[in-house]
Amino acid sequence: MTAVTQLTIIKGDATSPQAKGRKVIAHLCNDLGGWGKGFVLAVSRRWPEPERDYRDWHRHRAGNDFGLGAVRLVRVAPDVWVANMVGQRGIRAGSGGPPIRYDAVRRCLTALGDEVQALGASVHMPRIGCGLAGGTWSRVEPLVIDALCARDIAVTVYDHG
Template structure:
């Protein structure tokens, strides 16, 4: 994976990515981290999340997404269901779900320039040394970039 420092959302708005991905829980809660910004600034992505079934473990490893247009910028925001709940002991990141989400992203967006934050390793408390190889495996051969936040 390529690694850069910056603001994932601003990079997408600047035309750097076709798809950006963020980790979600299965309860339609986007109240912290990058999800809070996405819900506030891109209600289409929050609506895509709310169109999924509420609070079911079978949602783990699946994705929902929304096409975003802001001015001349066009990109997709993927809600990746990588943790069941937003509360409780850490880690809340579910490693097999992370793998399945990125496998689905690879199938759905094989030609896209894909950007993502430290999914599962921030508020969800997962271990990036476990998560990164799963993303690399799932997106092998695709154009994908880890964006470490600097704001």
């Protein structure tokens, strides 16, 4: 049995990860190709590549894996990647509830775990899915722990403030 790495929650900015070594900044995207509100604005202020890659990925979705549960890592520095994870259906709450899709978030985090282990990186994120996506941390946190911490991947969650 492997040890479960603790999830750490700190005050700070997830776009400035507080760790040594390789780091992956993870966040949720929608399945509509929309990028322009929430955490992605902070990402785009620092690096143009994640937004460019996400829009290109969506534009060419007929020939790739773009869709709920998909993940793409975009390298933004020698030791930093941004993980665009498609975990929201649309951008507004409607009859189907809030945009977050917990099953898609679980699939994203599982795929992210594979990528992060291959890189030997730590994961840094805001409280994914709990802003514009309308999710609750009490439902997202266990997904993060199961998909990442249980695989001995260090995860830091940043509360902006």
